[in-house]
Amino acid sequence: MADDAALHEPDLALHVEDLTVSYHGAPVLWDIDLDIPQGVMAAIVGPNGAGKSTLIKSVLGLVRPIAGHVRLFGLPYRNARRRVGYVPQRSSVDWDFPTTALDVVTMGLYGRLGWFRRPGRREREAAMAALGEVGMQDYADRQISQLSGGQQQRVFIARALVQDADLYFLDEPMAGVDATTERAIVAILRRLRDRGRTVVVVHHDLQTVRSYFDWLVLLNVRIVAQGPVAETYTAANLRQTYGGQIALLEPGDPVPGARPAEPAPTDPRHLETMPRP
Amino acid sequence: MLAFLQDYTIQTVAMGAALLGTISGVLGCFAVLRRQSLLGDTLSHAALPGICLGFLWAGARELEALLAGAFLTGAAAALLVLLIAARSRLKTDAALGIALSVFFAIGVVLLTRIQAGGGGGQAGLSTFLFGQAAAMLRADLWVMAAVTAVAILIVVLLWKEVKLVTFDPGFATAAGLPVVALEIALTVMIALAIVVGLQLVGVVLMTAMIVAPPVAARQWTRRLETMVLLSAGFGVAAGVTGAMISATARGLSTGPVIVLAISAIVLVSLLIAPGRGLIWTGLAALAERRRLRGRQVLLTLYRLAEEHRDPAYPAEKGTLDAYHRAATGPALARLEAEGLVRSVSHHPEPTPHWELTPEGHARAEDLAGRPERAK
Numbered sequence A: 001m002a003d004d005a006a007l008h009e010p011d012l013a014l015h016v017e018d019l020t021v022s023y024h025g026a027p028v029l030w031d032i033d034l035d036i037p038q039g040v041m042a043a044i045v046g047p048n049g050a051g052k053s054t055l056i057k058s059v060l061g062l063v064r065p066i067a068g069h070v071r072l073f074g075l076p077y078r079n080a081r082r083r084v085g086y087v088p089q090r091s092s093v094d095w096d097f098p099t100t101a102l103d104v105v106t107m108g109l110y111g112r113l114g115w116f117r118r119p120g121r122r123e124r125e126a127a128m129a130a131l132g133e134v135g136m137q138d139y140a141d142r143q144i145s146q147l148s149g150g151q152q153q154r155v156f157i158a159r160a161l162v163q164d165a166d167l168y169f170l171d172e173p174m175a176g177v178d179a180t181t182e183r184a185i186v187a188i189l190r191r192l193r194d195r196g197r198t199v200v201v202v203h204h205d206l207q208t209v210r211s212y213f214d215w216l217v218l219l220n221v222r223i224v225a226q227g228p229v230a231e232t233y234t235a236a237n238l239r240q241t242y243g244g245q246i247a248l249l250e251p252g253d254p255v256p257g258a259r260p261a262e263p264a265p266t267d268p269r270h271l272e273t274m275p276r277p
Numbered sequence B: 001m002l003a004f005l006q007d008y009t010i011q012t013v014a015m016g017a018a019l020l021g022t023i024s025g026v027l028g029c030f031a032v033l034r035r036q037s038l039l040g041d042t043l044s045h046a047a048l049p050g051i052c053l054g055f056l057w058a059g060a061r062e063l064e065a066l067l068a069g070a071f072l073t074g075a076a077a078a079l080l081v082l083l084i085a086a087r088s089r090l091k092t093d094a095a096l097g098i099a100l101s102v103f104f105a106i107g108v109v110l111l112t113r114i115q116a117g118g119g120g121g122q123a124g125l126s127t128f129l130f131g132q133a134a135a136m137l138r139a140d141l142w143v144m145a146a147v148t149a150v151a152i153l154i155v156v157l158l159w160k161e162v163k164l165v166t167f168d169p170g171f172a173t174a175a176g177l178p179v180v181a182l183e184i185a186l187t188v189m190i191a192l193a194i195v196v197g198l199q200l201v202g203v204v205l206m207t208a209m210i211v212a213p214p215v216a217a218r219q220w221t222r223r224l225e226t227m228v229l230l231s232a233g234f235g236v237a238a239g240v241t242g243a244m245i246s247a248t249a250r251g252l253s254t255g256p257v258i259v260l261a262i263s264a265i266v267l268v269s270l271l272i273a274p275g276r277g278l279i280w281t282g283l284a285a286l287a288e289r290r291r292l293r294g295r296q297v298l299l300t301l302y303r304l305a306e307e308h309r310d311p312a313y314p315a316e317k318g319t320l321d322a323y324h325r326a327a328t329g330p331a332l333a334r335l336e337a338e339g340l341v342r343s344v345s346h347h348p349e350p351t352p353h354w355e356l357t358p359e360g361h362a363r364a365e366d367l368a369g370r371p372e373r374a375k
Helices: A052-059 A077-083 A101-113 A121-133 A149-161 A179-194 A206-212 A235-245 B002-006 B008-033 B037-058 B063-087 B092-117 B122-130 B138-157 B159-167 B169-174 B179-201 B206-220 B224-248 B254-272 B278-307 B317-324 B329-337 B358-369
Strands: A012-023 A026-037 A041-045 A067-072 A084-087 A167-171 A198-202 A215-220 A222-228 A246-248 A271-273 B341-346 B349-356
Touching: A012 A052, A012 A198, A026 A052, A026 A198, A026 A215, A026 A222, A041 A052, A041 A179, A041 A206, A052 A067, A052 A167, A052 A198, A067 A077, A077 A084, A077 A101, A084 A149, A084 B169, A101 A121, A101 A149, A101 B159, A121 A149, A149 A167, A149 A179, A167 A179, A179 A198, A215 A235, A222 A235, B008 B037, B008 B138, B008 B159, B008 B179, B008 B206, B008 B224, B008 B254, B037 B063, B037 B092, B037 B122, B037 B179, B037 B206, B063 B092, B063 B179, B092 B122, B122 B179, B138 B159, B138 B179, B159 B169, B159 B179, B169 B179, B179 B206, B179 B254, B206 B224, B206 B254, B224 B254, B254 B278, B278 B317, B278 B329, B278 B349, B278 B358, B317 B329, B317 B349, B329 B341, B349 B358
Parallel strands: A041 A198, A041 A215, A084 A167, A167 A198
Antiparallel strands: A012 A026, A012 A067, A215 A222, A246 A271, B341 B349
């Protein structure tokens, strides 16, 4: 396309317009307009099947949209690739693959190494440094199947860190890890943001959104709301995002088998995901 | 024996089997790690209609025409699998099964049709079902060697790309690698490996040459490099062994004997490989059970000593057996060997008694303080 070279919304880390993705005729993402400024730590939140992972994958070119366009720092993905780091869902690979933690982290450099070139000492040193950043330097030579779930997730994050990107996408990095690892991951991501990088995380836990993130995207096939967490994290927005799958527990709002929330009637922290009645 | 090794046919077959073992062992690793073990099965079965079409086209049993046909229908089946998996709700395993049965059925129909038609030369076609090593010529070896060399060269040159695509295709795509092209290249090379092996092993058993060497090799190593080399080595060993065995005995078909040889390697690897073998993991579980039992007995002695306010309280073995509802003798003997307990006599009772040593007392205190401490 002729206009690919021209910058379009270059001040935004991520700009998505009119994006629609469908799978077997049913829309998974519909008419997504999304802007994420640089230097924020953003959460993409929504119920199961809201298209959170699909949104990231279509931004990264892993899923082909049927309409719309995506720009990263004003450029199409293939021109901005060097500035983007990616942490896929941990369950998306076979952890019994015969390789070591250090080797997996080194894979983060394959894209920029170019054809036929082998990773050498410089690449190994960069990978070791990234492992050190996530506190995994002692596990460099460990077979990846022998790592715990949290350690595997840290290895995946180290592989993205070694990409030295300006914009990071993480798909459910906190899924299935213990509380210590979750805190460590949040600390790593905050350090990135404090260095001016942009971090976009698919997140599943409403309870921690306000303490971890400063930007929020509420998604349920369509964008429900987006903006700074303080403005976006409202009871009305959450109710609209989760629809029938959520019950807003307020005093005098009897829910069978559930204890009414006691403090702060409109505090959305007391939202609980509930099965449909 | 020397005369036997100098036999022209046996040499040819052994070299062919070694080449087949190399290419299928190397490429099989990526198929197995990409969870496409069945791809080889589908491709080889789908080669049968191609062989028949090649025969019909050439009008005679010309090897080039037969193998070209085999490659084309194999590739068509692979394409069909990709299409079904991408365009329908079926998963890849179902798509592989569909392609396998449809293509093989067409192949058998064509085969029986050709055989019913009579005429010269058609009798040789059914040997492709199970392979016929004796029909191999020296000229065929050059074709096999060339295909093997190309496949190995591609794998060596594109090592890091192929590795990343095999481990994490999503990340590879995001990193800008042409994942689809690499996957097609791997699939085409596997199809070539199968075509190369058809004469020797036949369409029905060919999949074993793709799947078995990597499965055996995976047991012995934690590195992809070593796995690929070992897999090729196992493939060569099985190929040459099978060729030799079938040459020494009358009436043993080469292909199935090669497959039996590689199966034996797989069986041994599954049993005894250190770290992953069944015997190894069984022994590890036994050691873990013993460790737990030792801890339990040590803690029982400790609690008895606490109860009696005597760190060296001598407990009767019968008491320990009754408490654990099992003979604690072996566990006590192991604890004694570690210097944690010692056997004492407790006059006037004639039965054996055991007490904690100071080290044993310290260890038990440690365990009691943090009973679920990680190893």
